[in-house]
Amino acid sequence: MKRGFLKTAKAKKTEGIGLPRVPPKGDGSLAPQPHIKLPYGKLAKTGNVASVIDFVQPNIVTARPIEGFVSKKVFGREASGDTVDYSENTIVITTLPRVDSDATQDDEPDNWTECILTGHIKLRILSTPGFPRPVEKPAGGKVNHRVGPSPFGGLGVFATRSVRTGDLIVAERPLLITPRGFQQAAGSGSKGLSKEEIIQVMSRVNHSCSPNTDHRFNMASLSFELRAVRDIKKGEELFYSYCDIYQTKSERAEELAPYGIVCVCPGCVGATKETDSLRSELAKRVGKIQVGHLVWLKDQSRPNVLAASLKLIAEIEKEGLHSAPLALLLGIVANFYSASGNTNSAMKYSDQLDNLCRASTLGRSLESNGLTVGKALI
C-alpha cells in the first residue's frame, strides 16, 4: 500500500489528492503495492495557507497548501502534547490511529489513515468510546471479496463466498480522508463514497439501484464496513447505491449523471410505471400501513394490515429494495404475529429484521448496546 503520496512529485502534479496509478494485473485485480511511509514534516508556515503541526503523535506531517482541500483563509498554529482544542477552522494533518513512525503494514495489519481534519473532528474521534477499536473482520477470518473486471465496466468487487443478510463482507480504513469526507462518513447513508476519501477496496464497488450491500463508517475503528443487505451468492458482484433509490428511473438517472453513469442495473433496465410508482410512493404506502397497524393494535376488531404488509414486502423484495421501508414492514409483521400469539412466525420475521438491521446504523447502534430491533418488538 502506498504511503507518503501527499509528498511525492506525482501527487504535487495531480489536481487535488490522488493515489499514484498502479496498473491492474492481467486479470484486472490490483497489483501488490510497495509500502512507502508517509514522510514527516516540520511545521512550515507558508503565507496565508494553513500549516499545522500536531505533537500528539511524533509522526505528524506538516500541512501544506493543497489546492481545493485547504481554505486559504485558514491559519494554522502550533499545538503541543495532547492538544485537541484547536479552533474550529484549524486544519490538522495527522495519522490515526497512532502508529510508530517506522511501522509497516505487517506491524499494523489494520492499517492507518492519513487524516486531514478540523480540530473538533479530531476531538470527536479521540473521544469516541472504544477508539481505536480494531477493524472488524468477516466471520471466521475469511476473505469474502475480490476485486476484478466488472461487466459494468472497469473493476468491481465480487463475493468469494456466499454471505447472509447483515454479514460483514469487508471493513477497511481509508488511506486518506478529508474534513468533508469525515462529515459525509459520520452521517453516511446509502450514498457512495466520495472523492473526499481514498479507500482501496470499497471505492471499486459499482452502483446499482437495487443494491445488495450497504456501507457505514465506524468511527471507533475508523473504518468503512460493507455489509450484505440480502443473501448474496458466491461470485455475485457487490453493489451499493450512489443515489436515492426511492425515486423514479428518470430521477435516478439525473442524480447519477455527474458520476458519468448511464445505469443498466436490472432496476433501470426493467423499470416500468409500476416500479417507478413502487419506489416513489413507498414511504407513503408504508406510512399508511403503520397507521393501520397502530389502529389494529388498539382495537383488534378492526381490520389488520397483515395481507397488505406481506404483499408490499414481496413487491419490495422483487424490486431489490432491501432497506429502511422493508425493515419497518418486517417489524410490523413480527409485531402483528406476536400480538396474535403466533410466536414461530413472529420469530421468523424478527430474525429477518435483525439481520437486515445488522447492515444499518440504527441496528448496529442498538446492537452495540446489546439490543436487537426485531426481538425488542415481540
Ligand SMILES: C[S@@+](CC[C@H](N)C(=O)[O-])C[C@H]1O[C@@H](n2cnc3c(N)ncnc32)[C@H](O)[C@@H]1O
Ligand atoms: C467508485 S468507482 C467504481 C469502480 C470502477 N468501476 C473502477 O473501475 O474503479 C465509480 C465509477 O464506476 C463506474 N460505474 C459504477 N457503477 C456503474 C454502473 N452501474 N454503470 C456504469 N458505470 C458504473 C462509473 O464510471 C463511476 O464513475
